[in-house]
Amino acid sequence: METLYRKYRPQSFSDVAEQEHVLRTIQQQLAKNTVAHAYLFSGPRGTGKTTIARLLAKALNCEARVDGVSEPCNTCSSCTDFASGRFMSCIEIDAASQTGVDNVRDNIIENARFAPSRGKFKVFILDEVHMLSGSSFNALLKTLEEPPAHAIFILATTELHKIPATIASRCQRFEFHRVPPVVMMPRLKKIAEAEGFTIDDDVLAQISRLSEGCLRDAESLLGQVLALGERSITLAVASLVLPMTNIAVVTDVVDAVAKHDAQEALKIVGTFVSDGGSVKHLIEELLEYVRTVMFAALGDTTMDAYDAKTIERLRAAGSMMGIARSQKFLDGLLAARTRSSLPAIPQIPLEIAILDACDVRSVAASIAPITPIAASPIIPPAQALVPSVIPAQAGIHPLVVEVQAAPDVPIRYDFAPIQQIESLVADAAVASPDAPLFPLEDLVNKWERCIAVTAEDNIALPLVLRGAVPSRIEGNTVTLNCAYVFHADALKEAKAKKIVEDAIEKILLHRVNIVSVHVPAKANTDAVTDFISGLGGAIA
Ligand SMILES: [Zn+2]
Numbered sequence: 001m002e003t004l005y006r007k008y009r010p011q012s013f014s015d016v017a018e019q020e021h022v023l024r025t026i027q028q029q030l031a032k033n034t035v036a037h038a039y040l041f042s043g044p045r046g047t048g049k050t051t052i053a054r055l056l057a058k059a060l061n062c063e064a065r066v067d068g069v070s071e072p073c074n075t076c077s078s079c080t081d082f083a084s085g086r087f088m089s090c091i092e093i094d095a096a097s098q099t100g101v102d103n104v105r106d107n108i109i110e111n112a113r114f115a116p117s118r119g120k121f122k123v124f125i126l127d128e129v130h131m132l133s134g135s136s137f138n139a140l141l142k143t144l145e146e147p148p149a150h151a152i153f154i155l156a157t158t159e160l161h162k163i164p165a166t167i168a169s170r171c172q173r174f175e176f177h178r179v180p181p182v183v184m185m186p187r188l189k190k191i192a193e194a195e196g197f198t199i200d201d202d203v204l205a206q207i208s209r210l211s212e213g214c215l216r217d218a219e220s221l222l223g224q225v226l227a228l229g230e231r232s233i234t235l236a237v238a239s240l241v242l243p244m245t246n247i248a249v250v251t252d253v254v255d256a257v258a259k260h261d262a263q264e265a266l267k268i269v270g271t272f273v274s275d276g277g278s279v280k281h282l283i284e285e286l287l288e289y290v291r292t293v294m295f296a297a298l299g300d301t302t303m304d305a306y307d308a309k310t311i312e313r314l315r316a317a318g319s320m321m322g323i324a325r326s327q328k329f330l331d332g333l334l335a336a337r338t339r340s341s342l343p344a345i346p347q348i349p350l351e352i353a354i355l356d357a358c359d360v361r362s363v364a365a366s367i368a369p370i371t372p373i374a375a376s377p378i379i380p381p382a383q384a385l386v387p388s389v390i391p392a393q394a395g396i397h398p399l400v401v402e403v404q405a406a407p408d409v410p411i412r413y414d415f416a417p418i419q420q421i422e423s424l425v426a427d428a429a430v431a432s433p434d435a436p437l438f439p440l441e442d443l444v445n446k447w448e449r450c451i452a453v454t455a456e457d458n459i460a461l462p463l464v465l466r467g468a469v470p471s472r473i474e475g476n477t478v479t480l481n482c483a484y485v486f487h488a489d490a491l492k493e494a495k496a497k498k499i500v501e502d503a504i505e506k507i508l509l510h511r512v513n514i515v516s517v518h519v520p521a522k523a524n525t526d527a528v529t530d531f532i533s534g535l536g537g538a539i540a
Pocket of ligand 1: 072073
């Protein structure tokens with residue numbers, strides 16, 4: 001049976017989906033009759049080098065082609081002979097089997113001296129040209145330096161670095177790229193349909209992934225899938241010939257990690273292993289997937305190696321995990337791939353990578369709800385807000401929290417309640433807009449200094465501010481309770497407000513937004529009493 005790759009080999013440039021950058025230049029040269037005498041096509045195997053070389057040879061010798069046209073007609077006798085392999089003026093040489101200088105001399109250099117028996121050009125396509133010996137390259141170099149007018153050389157290689165610079169510099173060079181899924185999948189679909197099959201997108205996506213950008217491999221895999229004889233090809237059908245994929249497990253694990261749900265992620269891995277899945281393969285697929293998640297987090301949209309449903313989940317995971325956490329997971333997976341484990345529990349390194357990527361902060365969140373610390377001022381004195389190491393909770397990794405020290409001396413503090421740890425970590429990350437920019441008591445302790453600073457700009461303000469008590473901080477918003485309505489109003493005035501905010505910034509090094517509210521004297525005193533007794537003190 002004819003292979004799909006041969007059967008569907010493009011007959012015109014317009015049929016070639018891949019390597020658009022190469023096609024554009026070559027078609028322009030054909031239309032303007034400015035074709036070069038030597039080309040060097042480099043790039044991975046199966047990316048269309050020979051296909052485009054043959055099309056160029058055919059178009060150059062097409063009898064019907066006129067100036068301005070860049071396609072072979074495919075109907076003249078030259079074109080039809082070409083299609084059936086009878087055209088003698090296109091000489092294809094596999095350099096890998098003809099590395100010796102004698103072969104090169106006889107088959108290429110001597111041959112090139114004679115004008116073609118048919119057509120205008122003799123085209124030499126030298127595949128795997130990097131295999132030629134040094135003396136062969138030397139012999140060829142002289143011909144490339146002064147090529148006969150009727151000779152065109154197309155050198156193709158998968159290993160550009162093995163081509164002598166002297167040869168490369170004589171050629172017009174084109175780099176061929178791996179065929180991306182976005183180009184490959186529609187092409188595979190077209191072929192399947194032309195063969196009378198319907199094929200699911202996730203099958204095409206998997207073939208595309210497995211072939212790693214090599215169209216020839218992809219079409220060969222497609223051929224194997226079509227040969228199964230089912231007219232409608234689903235992933236279940238295709239899995240008979242395609243290597244097993246764990247994409248369902250991969251997406252479930254990543255979704256759980258994105259939600260910081262370590263328990264769920266570990267459970268999925270556990271089930272996978274007890275069902276006999278290969279941890280090694282799972283890690284490899286996770287690596288590929290999480291890498292795409294990271295690109296998604298960066299805003300990349302070229303993730304068509306997956307079907308539409310998977311892409312949707314991939315994007316969601318990307319926005320949930322962000323760049324930093326997906327990078328962390330990727331890093332952990334790379335480490336897990338090289339770490340050894342107990343043979344009976346092969347998943348340990350993977351489990352560690354998952355736990356790391358889940359972030360302890362949110363594991364804690366799933367144990368205890370977050371209570372904003374500002375709402376209930378029960379924290380210890382200000383200078384203690386510098387925990388260095390928080391003791392590990394059962395089942396939770398110890399977490400080192402680096403909170404920027406206040407000007408005071410840092411003291412190590414062992415916090416017990418998870419809520420406090422939560423708030424502190426939130427402070428450190430300035431994650432939530434409602435998390436206080438700094439502890440309220442910092443402002444209370446330095447309130448007199450702030451008032452003194454305002455005096456420099458407005459001598460009336462200290463009077464107003466002495467009647468005001470900082471009562472709350474949420475995010476960067478500080479609420480000042482004023483005993484008199486006119487004090488509250490005075491602080492709402494833009495100029496006064498700015499002076500107070502400037503003063504607080506000068507003393508506490510944070511820009512805040514102040515909101516003044518009128519709280520009758522009695523209630524205000526209660527608030528102060530509550531606050532101070534919350535600190536463990538008492539009003540004398
Ligand atoms: Zn023709």
